[in-house]
Amino acid sequence: MKKKQIMIIIIPLFILGLLGYGVYWAFFDMSRLPKGDLISEVSSPDGTYTLKAYVSNGGATTDFAVRGEVNFNKENKKPKNIYWDYHEEKAIIKWIDKNTVVINGHELSVPNETFDFRR
Known part of the structure; x- marks a missing residue:
């Protein structure tokens, strides 16, 4: 039960982290100018x-x-x-x-x- 709760928290945080980095990379990364x-x-x-x-x-x-x-x-x-x-x-x-x-x-x-x- 506890393992399931941890996965319910970790997976969405990981997905949000990837989405956040993707937005930064696509729109704000100065190395891509x-x-x-x-x-x-x-x-x-x-x-x-x-x-x-x-x-x-x-x-x-x-x-x-x-x-x-x-x-x-x-x-x-x-x-x-x-x-x-x-x-x-x-x-x-x-x-x-x-x-x-x-x-x-x-x-x-x-x-x-x-x-x-x-x-």
Whole structure:
């Protein structure tokens, strides 16, 4: 009887977990953003990072969007998407210090913080 009760609780939780991850993967995962066309590239003051900005054209049904990815110049890591904003065609990038960048008015601590208009 107790085993049956545990299974009645665990199976729905597992299914809800899978559904939740599926929604995140399909709609919010920043690693699945479109590549876009390179519009800007600015290195950090100490050369540790290079932030590359791309504009993505969704076609007739969606507006332009800007994606920013940080590249690790001194480490062997793959680039990481840290910025995604909609209704933008340009990227104004300014490094404040070696770990802080401002992209179109959004200040981020590199490489850990991200900005995603969907959240």
